[in-house]
Amino acid sequence: MEADIAIHANAPAIETDSLVSLPASRVALWIFLAGEIMIFGGLVACFMLYRIAAGGWTDEASHVDWQVGTINTVVLLTSSLTMILALAAVRRNDQQAVKRFLAVTVALGIAFLGVKAFEYHGHIVEGFTPSKGMFWSFYYTMTGLHALHVTGGIVVNSILLIMAIKGTLWARGETRLEIAGLYWHFVDVVWILLFPLLYLSLEAK
Amino acid sequence: MNTEATQDTAKFYFQIWEWLIILLVVGTVIVFMPVSRGLALTIVFAVAAIKGVLVVRNYMHLKHEHLIFYLIAGLPPLLVIIMLLALLPDIAFRH
Amino acid sequence: MEAQLSHIEHVDHHHHPQSLISKYVFSTDHKMIAKQYLAVGLLMALVGGAMAYLIRVQLAWPGKPVTGWGFIAPGSYMAMVTMHGTIMVFFVAMPILLGAFGNYLIPLMIGAPDMAFPRLNMMSVWTLFVASLVLIASMLVPGSAPNAGWTGYPPLSAVPEYSGSTWGINLWLLALALEFSSFLMGGINFVTTAINMRAPGLTFWRLPLVVWMEITASALFLLSVGPLVAGSVMLLLDRVLGTTFYAPSQGGDPLLWQHLFWFFGHPEVYVIALPAIGMMMEILPVFARKPMFGYRAIIYSTIIAGFLSLIVWAHHMFVSGMDPRLATPFSILTILISIPFAVMIFAMIATLWRGSIIFSTPMLFTLAALSSFLIGGVTGIFLGSQAADIYLHDSYFVVAHFHYTLFPLLFMGGFAGIYYWFPKMFGKMYSEPLGKLHCVLTFVFFNLTFIPLFMAGFGGAPRRIYFPYGYDFLKPLQHYHVIATYGAIGLLLGQLPFVINLFASMISGRKAETNPWHANTLEWTAPSPPPHGNFEHVPHVVRGPYDYSVPGVAEDWVAQDKVVTVTVAAAG
Numbered sequence: 112m113e114a115d116i117a118i119h120a121n122a123p124a125i126e127t128d129s130l131v132s133l134p135a136s137r138v139a140l141w142i143f144l145a146g147e148i149m150i151f152g153g154l155v156a157c158f159m160l161y162r163i164a165a166g167g168w169t170d171e172a173s174h175v176d177w178q179v180g181t182i183n184t185v186v187l188l189t190s191s192l193t194m195i196l197a198l199a200a201v202r203r204n205d206q207q208a209v210k211r212f213l214a215v216t217v218a219l220g221i222a223f224l225g226v227k228a229f230e231y232h233g234h235i236v237e238g239f240t241p242s243k244g245m246f247w248s249f250y251y252t253m254t255g256l257h258a259l260h261v262t263g264g265i266v267v268n269s270i271l272l273i274m275a276i277k278g279t280l281w282a283r284g285e286t287r288l289e290i291a292g293l294y295w296h297f298v299d300v301v302w303i304l305l306f307p308l309l310y311l312s313l314e315a316k
Numbered sequence: 317m318n319t320e321a322t323q324d325t326a327k328f329y330f331q332i333w334e335w336l337i338i339l340l341v342v343g344t345v346i347v348f349m350p351v352s353r354g355l356a357l358t359i360v361f362a363v364a365a366i367k368g369v370l371v372v373r374n375y376m377h378l379k380h381e382h383l384i385f386y387l388i389a390g391l392p393p394l395l396v397i398i399m400l401l402a403l404l405p406d407i408a409f410r411h
Numbered sequence: 412m413e414a415q416l417s418h419i420e421h422v423d424h425h426h427h428p429q430s431l432i433s434k435y436v437f438s439t440d441h442k443m444i445a446k447q448y449l450a451v452g453l454l455m456a457l458v459g460g461a462m463a464y465l466i467r468v469q470l471a472w473p474g475k476p477v478t479g480w481g482f483i484a485p486g487s488y489m490a491m492v493t494m495h496g497t498i499m500v501f502f503v504a505m506p507i508l509l510g511a512f513g514n515y516l517i518p519l520m521i522g523a524p525d526m527a528f529p530r531l532n533m534m535s536v537w538t539l540f541v542a543s544l545v546l547i548a549s550m551l552v553p554g555s556a557p558n559a560g561w562t563g564y565p566p567l568s569a570v571p572e573y574s575g576s577t578w579g580i581n582l583w584l585l586a587l588a589l590e591f592s593s594f595l596m597g598g599i600n601f602v603t604t605a606i607n608m609r610a611p612g613l614t615f616w617r618l619p620l621v622v623w624m625e626i627t628a629s630a631l632f633l634l635s636v637g638p639l640v641a642g643s644v645m646l647l648l649d650r651v652l653g654t655t656f657y658a659p660s661q662g663g664d665p666l667l668w669q670h671l672f673w674f675f676g677h678p679e680v681y682v683i684a685l686p687a688i689g690m691m692m693e694i695l696p697v698f699a700r701k702p703m704f705g706y707r708a709i710i711y712s713t714i715i716a717g718f719l720s721l722i723v724w725a726h727h728m729f730v731s732g733m734d735p736r737l738a739t740p741f742s743i744l745t746i747l748i749s750i751p752f753a754v755m756i757f758a759m760i761a762t763l764w765r766g767s768i769i770f771s772t773p774m775l776f777t778l779a780a781l782s783s784f785l786i787g788g789v790t791g792i793f794l795g796s797q798a799a800d801i802y803l804h805d806s807y808f809v810v811a812h813f814h815y816t817l818f819p820l821l822f823m824g825g826f827a828g829i830y831y832w833f834p835k836m837f838g839k840m841y842s843e844p845l846g847k848l849h850c851v852l853t854f855v856f857f858n859l860t861f862i863p864l865f866m867a868g869f870g871g872a873p874r875r876i877y878f879p880y881g882y883d884f885l886k887p888l889q890h891y892h893v894i895a896t897y898g899a900i901g902l903l904l905g906q907l908p909f910v911i912n913l914f915a916s917m918i919s920g921r922k923a924e925t926n927p928w929h930a931n932t933l934e935w936t937a938p939s940p941p942p943h944g945n946f947e948h949v950p951h952v953v954r955g956p957y958d959y960s961v962p963g964v965a966e967d968w969v970a971q972d973k974v975v976t977v978t979v980a981a982a983g
Binding site for chain 2: 142152156163177191194196
């Protein structure tokens with residue numbers, strides 16, 4: 112008696128893992144964001160540790176203007192809205208709307224940086240430089256690193272805007288806007304955390 | 317292409333934005349209300365967390381994504397918290 | 412299958428003639444990029460090795476001029492120690508084990524034409540080039556070269572007046588930042604490629620172990636480097652802007668840097684270790700003609716070890732003045748992490764058991780690495796116990812321990828990989844006699860160098876002492892340094908056969924066949940060397956990677972994409 116045994120043979124049926132159907136660029140960007148979370152998370156953790164050790168920084172923090180911070184938060188939240196609307200527009204194939212929303216996002220990003228620059232200038236003029244103490248060390252480092260990321264986002268979005276105007280965006284426009292959007296929203300989420308940390312939590316009496 | 321995410325409309329995104337602004341106002345105003353500092357801080361950071369979740373789930377479409385993304389995005393904050401807890405005795409509570 | 416390929420960026424399947432510049436300098440082909448990483452790693456190894464020579468000669472004959480250099484000033488000694496460590500960990504180990512082998516092997520072993528993001532890949536190797544140049548520059552600028560140790564502890568690293576290094580340490584920090592970016596980009600590429608671009612039939616449970624190791628290492632790197640990036644920014648700003656993060660007089664804490672550094676530093680050594688172990692696990696089955704023992708156990712162990720490695724870091728800080736209550740939990744976790752590694756070692760030994768061993772050069776290097784790493788691993792257990800570490804910390808025992816783990820994995824394991832995949836990478840066979848000579852010299856002189864250092868450390872010799880004669884209690888231990896230095900000189904000279912073999916074989920070695928080792932994994936189905944795009948047709952995988960000596964099959968190997976039907980005669 113003979114039996115035919117095929118060893119592990121499944122030649123006709125192709126097995127793969129279900130993850131294979133995920134678009135590579137989204138996987139990649141989320142992995143990148145995981146790394147970024149560790150960077151900002153590390154910085155925030157250090158801030159909290161030193162904050163507890165110092166017993167609060169209400170004196171220094173009183174020089175940080177919560178109203179300006181609130182304005183900047185509104186600016187960034189709105190820019191997230193316009194960014195996602197740009198993505199929705201590309202899915203509708205509404206090229207004009209894409210350009211409009213991208214332009215507004217870039218403008219709001221620049222506005223955010225402008226407000227930040229105005230703030231920095233105000234602090235420095237009053238003598239609150241990074242070397243002034245632990246609170247200011249953190250304030251400049253955290254908002255500075257965040258501002259660098261905002262700048263990067265502005266650059267990316269500006270490139271997409273230029274491509275939209277020149278007409279070269281549309282070949283893979285949805286993916287590009289999705290990835291740029293993910294990055295931009297992440298930068299927004301970081302600010303959502305930084306705002307209460309630096310502007311509000313030290314304000315509470 | 318994320319076919320589920322394409323069903324979110326502009327109107328929906330706008331509604332999320334409205335909620336974000338409302339939460340922003342709540343979180344900012346509570347600081348000046350006559351409540352205890354502990355309560356104020358809890359509300360401020362709870363508000364921040366909710367805002368963050370709103371953006372991540374709805375603008376970043378995490379709610380439509382495969383569960384593995386929750387792992388990719390969720391593991392780092394967990395690690396940061398572990399690091400923070402381990403460092404508390406040394407850095408925060410050092411005399 | 413085609414849908415899979417559409418996810419990757421445009422891959423050039425046409426063979427138009429490429430200019431020299433675009434083929435070698437601006438290549439996006441993962442195989443060329445891998446060789447570029449290998450070149451950087453090997454060149455920097457020369458610099459790191461030169462540092463080792465200078466350090467060892469100074470230690471054996473303190474105060475005497477070193478042949479080929481002259482007198483070593485105390486300040487220079489610290490710079491050499493710093494640069495030796497920085498170069499070996501960040502500019503040799505990472506580029507060779509992750510950059511070169513990760514890049515070369517992952518697409519080939521999963522049946523993909525290239526990485527998911529070829530242009531990002533090119534950017535990552537270019538970032539490493541720039542990082543290397545910045546590091547070299549840091550040794551040439553006014554003021555001292557970086558001299559605060561590869562660990563860069565403040566206040567020494569934070570205050571230029573203490574170290575004498577202004578631009579040196581600033582550029583060191585910049586070089587590290589660039590290196591981290593390079594490997595973050597690479598890591599993203601590796602993980603995405605391995606998740607998304609596997610050939611049909613290649614489930615995760617059929618992946619070769621080295622691919623598992625490369626992606627675990629990449630994920631580990633990604634997760635652990637963030638806080639150090641934050642900490643390095645803080646250190647740089649302390650130096651440049653006068654922030655107070657690590658300044659004790661202004662509320663800062665130097666200990667914070669140690670925590671942030673080792674939070675990354677410990678996972679980092681496993682980032683380096685895992686790919687090397689993976690390569691050894693590819694080589695062992697091939698030259699024992701036996702399946703890799705305990706495939707799933709190894710994978711689970713790898714994941715557990717990876718996770719545990721993130722929560723053991725403070726075993727580097729037992730005597731730092733940190734809260735003593737932290738010592739016990741970290742000690743226990745450190746001892747625990749020896750378990751998954753023990754599983755891996757036992758699995759490797761079990762693979763050899765009753766195998767038909769072929770003593771080729773890759774196998775010899777793998778065996779050398781395995782035995783030496785075992786010594787390194789068990790000595791780590793002493794160091795992981797906080798009580799023993801109080802005596803052993805900062806002694807030469809530590810130096811011997813980490814050289815017994817890092818050197819076997821990076822160099823012996825790395826050489827095993829280079830020899831094993833040499834035919835595939837360069838299409839030529841290397842010289843077996845020269846390879847064997849290289850192995851014997853490396854193994855003998857490595858042990859001669861570092862066994863004495865265990866003794867010296869156990870006898871109380873501290874690290875980073877420039878002039879051992881300055882201390883009476885060190886005089887009886889001085890002969891260990893002399894033996895170690897003879898070993899080191901022999902070790903460095905013993906690399907000459909490798910250099911000769913590498914270039915001579917590349918130029919005029921015997922032409923290699925597609926599968927000279929009769930190995931199962933997919934890279935051996937592509938030509939030697941593979942063309943742009945790797946595979947003529949996408950392979951369809953039907954089995955795991957270690958079907959060697961399968962009962963009932965005529966040949967003692969069955970490739971991953973080979974369908975086999977076996978006829979068995981039943982009794983009666």
